[in-house]
Amino acid sequence: MIFGSLHWLDIAVVAAYFAAVIYIGQRASKATKSEEGFFLAGRKLGKLYQFFLSFGNATEPQGAVSTASLVFQRGVAGVWFSFQTVFMNPYFWFMNVWFRRVRLMTVADLFEDRFDSRGLSRLYTLSQIAVACVFLGFANFVAYKIASSLVVKPPVTWTAEERASVRAYEEMKRLDRAAPAGQLTAEEVRTLGDLRDRYARGELHSYITLLKPFPFYLAFTAIVGAYIVLGGMSAAAVNEGLQSVLIIVFSILLIPTGLASIGGWGQLAHKVPKDMMDLFAGQGTSGWFILAVLLPSLVQMHALSHNMTIFGSAKNEFAARFGVSGNYLKRFMIILWAFAGLVAIAMFGVGGLADPDMTWGVMSNRLLGPGLAGLMLAGVLAGTMSTLAAKALAISSLFVRNFYRHIRPDASAESALKAARWTVIAVLALGVISALLMDNLQAVVVLVLTVNVPFGAAVLLIFFWRRLTSPAVWASVILSSLVILFIPLTADYVPALRQSPALTISVPDAAGQPVAVYWKQLVRIDPTNPASALEGRGRFNVECWLLDRVGFGTSRYTPNGRETAQFFVDGLLPFLFLIVFSYVTRPTEKARVDLFYGKMKTPVGDTPEAEAEAMELTRRQPGRFDHTKLFGANSSWEFAKWDRVDAIGFVICCAISGGIIALFAFLLKLASAR
Template identity: 30%
Template sequence: MTSLDYAVVGIYFALVTALGLSVSSRVRSPDDYFLGGRGFGKLLQTFAAFGAGTGSGDPVNAARTVYTGGASGMWSVMYWLFMTPFYWITAVWYRRMRHVTLGDWFVERYESPRLGAAYATFGVIYFVVYASMLLSAIGKVAAPLIGATLFEIGGLSIPIEYLLVPAIGAVVLVYGLAGGLHAAYLTDLAQGICIILLSVLLVPFGLMEMVRVFGGPESQSSLLDGFTLMHEQLDPSDFQLFGGADSQFTVAYLTVVVLLNLAGVVIQPHFIATGGGSAKSEYDARVGLVVGNLLKRLCTIGWVLVGLIALSLFGDDPLLIDDPDKTWGIASARLLGPGLTGLMLSCLLAALMSSVDAYMITGSALIVRNLYTTFIDPDASERRCLLVAKITGAAIVLGAVAVSLTTMDVFAQLQLTWVIPVLFAAPFWVGMYWRGATTAGVWATIAFGAIAFFILPALGQEVSLVGLVGVDLSGWTANSQETVQLAETVVAPFVVMIVASLLTPKNSPTTLDRYYTKMRTPVDPDPQTDKAKLEATIAGEQVCDIQKLFPNTPLEFNRPTRTDAVGFVVLCVTCGLVIGLAKLVFSLGS
C-alpha cells in the first residue's frame, strides 16, 4: 500500500468515529443505549440488518470457497437467501416481545432468571467467536494488501494483523461506547454504502485484467470479453450453482445447512435489535430486515465473481493453494491501484465494524440485564447500568481481538458459529409455538447439546445417532458423513426438548396466557398507547387482534394475516429471481 492508501484508511477511521460521537448526546438511559429508544424507521433498520449481517468474513469466505470449488462455493454465504421469507414473520416476533434482550424472553417464557443468565453467557461466547472470525478475515486480507509484515523489531517480524486488528477494535469501542445502538446504526448506514462498493469494485478491474492476460492483441477492451475469456480458462463445472457428489456444497448438504441455520438464526443475540426489536413499528421491522438481507444476497453475486476471476487468473498461485482464505486479499492487491487498495481495505473494515458494533452493544445488554441487575445489583441506577454496559462491551471486543490473534482459520470459525446456536434453538422454536414446552425441558436440551456437540467431540469422541441404530457410514464420502452429522445436529435437540417437556412439570398457565396474548397483540408505534392497549388485552378488556390458528389446543400458531401471506409468497418468488440473476451473470460470455 502507498501513502495515498494509508491516507484513505485514516480518513475512513476519522469519519466513522466522528459520525458515532455526533450522536453521543442522545444516550440518556440504558434503553437509549441498547435499543435507541425503539425509534428507528425503515432506512436505518435496513442498513442495520445489512451491516450486522454482512461482515468482513462474508466476501472472504465466498471468494475462498469459489476459488476451491467453483461457483457452487457461493452457498457458503448465499444459503442465507432461503431464510429471507421467514424473516418477514420473525421480524414481528422481536417487536412484539417488547424486550431488550433475548435473555429477557427466556426469563418470561420459562419463568427462569437462571435461563436468562445461561442465554446471556451463550450470547457473549457467540459474539466473541463470531466477531473473532470477522477479525481473522481482515487479517487474511490485510496481509496481501499491506505485506506479510509491517515492521521488524530486533529481527522479529510482526504480522500486520497484530497492529490492524487491535486498531479496529479501538475505533469500534470509541464510537460504540459513546453513542450506543444509535451510533452503531448511523455508522452502519455509511458502512453499508462501503460494503456495496466493495462488492462491485474488484469485478471490472478483474475482467479487464482477464482481457490483458488472456485476450491477445486483437481483443476488445470490454467487460463482456472478460467474461468470455473467463469461461475459456475454467471448466464448465466451475460455473455450476450446485456441485456434484465430490463438491462440498451438494444439494443435500446445502439443505441441511439451511435448516441448521434457520433453526439457529432466530436466537442469534443481536436479532432482538437488528431483527426488528428496535424498529418504530412492525412494518418497519419487517421491511428493514428483509430488504437489508436481500441487499446482502445481491452483493454475494459480486463476491462470487471475484472468486471466479481469482480462480482464472491465479489458479496455480502457490500462495492461494497454501491458504485460500487469502483469495480476496491477493486479488485486491494485484488488481487495484494506489488509493483504490486503501479504499478496498476501508470497505472491508466497514463490513467488519458494522457487525462488531452491534455485537458489542447487544452483548453488553445481555450482561447488564440478565446477569448484573438480576444477580449482583438489582437496585443499580441507570448511570451504573450504563457504566457496566460500556465496560462489558469493551471486554467483548477485546475478547474477540484476542481469539482472532490466536485463531486464523476463517471457514472453520464460520462453521463453529453454525453449531453454537443449537444449544438454545430448539427451546426457542418449541417455546414459541407449544404451551407444553417446560423449563426442565430447556435445561435437558442445553445439557444434551453441550455434551453431544461440544464436550464429547473435544474429548475425541463423536456421537452418531445414525450409528446407534446400526447404519454404517464408513463407506460414505466425507461430505455425506458431514451432511448426516449436521442433520443430527438439527433434529436431535428438538426430539430431546419435546420428550423432556412431556415428562416434566408444566409452566404456570397464567404466565403462558399473558405471554401468548402479548404475542398476538400488534405493536402500536406510540409506546404509551401500546402499553395501555397491551394491558387492556391481557386483562380481557379488549379482544386480541390476532387469533390462534388451532383454537382449543396447546399449539400457539397465530392465524396468518393477509400481510403475512402476501409478503411470504412475494419473498419466495424474489429468492428465485435472485438465484436466476446469479445464474444469468455467471453464464455471461459462455
C-alpha cells in the same frame, strides 16, 4: 509505498474512515442517557435504519472472504454455504416481527418472561458471551487475513526460515493438485504426507506479512470500542449507513478490475472449468447438502443476541419487517463474492493459490492501485466494525439487564450505563483473544453455522409451543451443546480420544493418503517416524460417531456425505431433546403462558398511547386472539393464521428469492457460454 505494499493514499483513506466513525459516535452520545436509548435507540428507528442495520449485520467481510475462498476451491457450488440463506428471507418477514412484539430488551429476557427463570436467562447470557468470542474473533480474524495480505513483506527481505516455510507450503499445494490424477511417485507421496503433517502443526505459511496479529486486533477494536462506548445503538445505526456503502464498494471493486486482468468477461468461459461454473452441480450442491446446511443456519438464527437489539429498536412492526430488504441486498453481494472467486480461478488457475483462504486478499493486492487498496481495506474494516458493534452492544445489554440488574436491582441509570460501556470493552477484548486462537477459515465457517443451535431451537419453540418447559430447555441446551460444540472442539486435547484406534479410522483418498472419518485430519504421533500411528486433529465429528452407533456406517459416505450428516444431526437433535423432556416435566404456570402468547399476538401500537391501551386490554383478556390460532383455540401450538400483510409479504419475498436465484443462474450461464 510507505508501509509494505500500502501507498500513502491508502493510509489516508483508512484514516479518514476512522475519523468519521469516531465523530459519528461523539455526535450520537446525546441519545444515550438511558438504557433503552443506549441499547435500542429509544425504539425509534424507522425503515431506513432497519434496512441498514439488517444489511450491515447480515453482510460481513468474513462472508465475502469465505465465499470467494470456497468458490475458488470448490467452484461456484461452494457458494451454497452462504447462499442457502436466500431461502430464509421469506421467513424473516415473520421472524422480525416476533422480536418486536415480545417487547423486551434482550433475548435473555425471553426466558424470564416465558418461564420466570433467571437461571436460564443467566445461562443464555453466559453462552452468548462465549458465542460472541467466536463471532467477534471470526470477524477480527478475517479482517486481519485481508489486511495482512495487503501489507506483505517483500520477498527480498524474507529470512531463511520464512523463505523455507513458504516454499514448503507451495510444494505441499503442488503435490495436493497432482495427487488426484495419480501422478505422484512413491517418494512424492511420502513427501506430501510429511508436508501435510508440518502444515497441521502450523509450521508452513503461504505468505509473510508486516502486520502482527495482536497489534492489529488491538488498534482495530479500540476504534470500534470508541464509537460504541460514546454513542451506543444510535452511533451503530448511523454508522451502518456509511459502512453499508463501503461494503457495497468493496464487494464490487474486484469484479471489473479482475475481469480486465483476464481479458474481459468472455475469458471466464475459457479459463474456468465448465463444471466449476454450475450452481447446481459439484461438491456440496446436492439438495440434501443444501437442506442440511440451511437447517442449523435457520435454527441458530433465532438465538442471535442482536436480534432484539436490531428489531426491538424498530418504531413499529412494518419497520421491523422492512429489515428483510437489507437481507436481500446481501444476497446480491453473495453473487458478487462468488464471481470474485470465479475470477480468481481464471487468474491463478484451479488450485493456483497456495492458501485459498487468501483469495480475496491476494486479488486485492494484485488488482488494486493506490487509493483503491485503501478503499478496499476501509470497506473490510467497515463491515467488520458493524458486526463487532452490534454483537458487542447485544452482549452489553444482556450483561446489564440479566446479570448486573439481578445483582443490583436498585442501580441508577448512570451506573447501569457505565457497566454497559465497560462490558463493551471487555467483550471486544475477548474477541481479540478468540481471533488469536483461530487459524482456519473453513473450520470457523462451520462453527459459526452451529454455535447458536442449542439455544436457537429453544427460542424457536418458545415462540410456537406452549408445552415447552424450563427443565426441558436446560436439558436440551446442556446435552446438545455437548454433542454439537464441547466434545467436537475439545476432543483433540484428550490424548486418549485423539489416539484411540477406534476413533482414528480412515479411508484412502485418490493419492492413497488416509482421510479421517471422524476427525478434520490425521497426523502422525511421531512426526519423524513414517510408520508412526496416527492421531486426530481438529474437529471431532461426534455426530457421525453417534450415527455409526445406530447402524448408519458413515465410513462408506463421501467426505461431503459425512458433512451433510453432521449438519442434519446438529439441526434436529436439540428439538428431540426439547420435546421429549417437555413431555416428562411439569408445564409452566398457565397464567404466565397465556399472557406471553397473548402479548405475542397483540400488534405493536403505532403510538405510545395506542400501544399502552392494546397491552392493557391483553393483560385483562390474554386469550382475546386465540381465535386466530391455526390449529384451534385449544391447541398447544401457537401458529397463527396469516392476515393480508402476512400473505402478501410472504409471496413477494418468495418471488424475490426465486428471482435472485434465477438471476444468479442466468449470469453463470452467460459467463460459461463460449
